[in-house]
Amino acid sequence: MPFKKEGGGKELVEKEEKENETETSGLMIYDEGFVPEWKIRREAANTDEATGEKDSASSDQEKAVAQSEEALPVAVSKTTERTEYNDAKIEVMIQERILKDVLNTIRVLGISEVRINADKDGMGVRQITPDHVALVSLSIPRESLIMYHYNTMAESIEFALDVDELYKLISSYPKNDTLTLSVPIFNQEAQGKLIVQSYNGTTAEMDLIEKDAISIPRIPDIKVEDYAVMPTKKFRDTMKTIKHFSDVAHIKFDTETVKISTHTYGDSNINTETVFTRDDIKEMLVREPGWVEYPVDYLSQMANGIKSTEFRMTLKKDYPVRIDFELIAEAGGDNIKVTYLLAPRINN
Known part of the structure; x- marks a missing residue:
C-alpha cells in the first residue's frame, strides 16, 4: 500500500507498516540482503507515486511485483542487512561430568553469575571475584x-546465567548423562532462557539473567617468563x-625448588613448609x-578447582600468580583451557 500524505499522515503510515509486517511472504534477494516481498512491493509502489504515476492502486502493485521479479537474478555478494531465521540458536552437547567440572572451576571462587561470549569457534567466560582479587578465564573450543x-x-x-542454578539443575540428572543445552536467538540477541535436555528426553528451562549488569574484566598483559609445572595433588594437599x-x-x-610455607604470628607458633623439588616438578x-x-x-x-593432574604456575615477585x-x-578435539589469576599481598 502506498504512503498516504493526508488523513493521518505518519501515524497511518506506521500503522500500515505494522500490518504489512505481519503478512506471510517469502524472502527475496535484493541489494540490502534478504528482504520480505511486501517491503519490495511497497517501496516500488512508493517510487511510482513519487514520480507522478496516475495509474490505479492495483496497477501500481502489479508493476512493483514485476520490477522486484526482474531484480531477482541480480544478487550481490555483500549485504548490509540480514534476516535472522526463526530456528536460530546456539546449541551445545556435552557430558554432564565435564559440564560440572567447568562450572566448578568458576564456583570455587565464589562467583555465581557469569557472562558468556559465543561465536562460530566456541565459547568463552572471563569473570572476576566481587573483591577484584581473583579472576577466572575459560576457553571452550x-x-x-x-x-x-x-x-x-x-x-x-x-548472554549471562547463574552458574549455581545451572549446577543445581544438572545435578538432578543421572551421572555421566549426555546433555544438550541451547539458547534461542532472535534478531541476533539471546532470548531469555536456557533449555537443557538430557539423553533420556527430560527437558528443563531456566531463565537467563541480565548480561549488562555483569562487567567483563580485561586480563592484564603480564610479561612473566618464570614458571613451574606443578603436581596438582601435592599442591592441593599443601593448601589444605x-x-x-x-x-x-x-x-x-x-x-631448583618451589617452597610454599606459612609464617604465623600472635598466639600460634606453628609454621609449615612444603618443598617441591625437581622430582615433583615436571x-x-x-x-x-x-x-x-x-x-x-x-x-x-583454586587448588580445588584444578581438575587435571598437573598445572602450570607462573610466578614473579609482586606480580599476580597465574x-x-x-x-x-x-x-577427542581440543581441551577446555582454564586460567586463574590471583593478586599478590604487597608488604610495605
Whole structure:
C-alpha cells in the first residue's frame, strides 16, 4: 500500500507498516540482503507515486511485483542487512561430568553469575571475584564439545546465567548423562532462557539473567617468563594443610625448588613448609629467583578447582600468580583451557 500524505499522515503510515509486517511472504534477494516481498512491493509502489504515476492502486502493485521479479537474478555478494531465521540458536552437547567440572572451576571462587561470549569457534567466560582479587578465564573450543551449533548470523552472541542454578539443575540428572543445552536467538540477541535436555528426553528451562549488569574484566598483559609445572595433588594437599594456620601463603622459588610455607604470628607458633623439588616438578624455568605472598583462601579454592593432574604456575615477585590447566575433552578435539589469576599481598 502506498504512503498516504493526508488523513493521518505518519501515524497511518506506521500503522500500515505494522500490518504489512505481519503478512506471510517469502524472502527475496535484493541489494540490502534478504528482504520480505511486501517491503519490495511497497517501496516500488512508493517510487511510482513519487514520480507522478496516475495509474490505479492495483496497477501500481502489479508493476512493483514485476520490477522486484526482474531484480531477482541480480544478487550481490555483500549485504548490509540480514534476516535472522526463526530456528536460530546456539546449541551445545556435552557430558554432564565435564559440564560440572567447568562450572566448578568458576564456583570455587565464589562467583555465581557469569557472562558468556559465543561465536562460530566456541565459547568463552572471563569473570572476576566481587573483591577484584581473583579472576577466572575459560576457553571452550567447539572441538572440545560432542556437538556445537552456532546457528545465527551474528558474529558473536553474549548472554549471562547463574552458574549455581545451572549446577543445581544438572545435578538432578543421572551421572555421566549426555546433555544438550541451547539458547534461542532472535534478531541476533539471546532470548531469555536456557533449555537443557538430557539423553533420556527430560527437558528443563531456566531463565537467563541480565548480561549488562555483569562487567567483563580485561586480563592484564603480564610479561612473566618464570614458571613451574606443578603436581596438582601435592599442591592441593599443601593448601589444605596451611589454611588452618595462616591466611597468607609465602611462595619462594629458585632454579631448583618451589617452597610454599606459612609464617604465623600472635598466639600460634606453628609454621609449615612444603618443598617441591625437581622430582615433583615436571618442567621448570626460573631466571629471577624470588618470593611472593598470596591469600591462602583463594589459593586453596583454586587448588580445588584444578581438575587435571598437573598445572602450570607462573610466578614473579609482586606480580599476580597465574595458574593454567586443561580439562580433558572426551570429544577427542581440543581441551577446555582454564586460567586463574590471583593478586599478590604487597608488604610495605
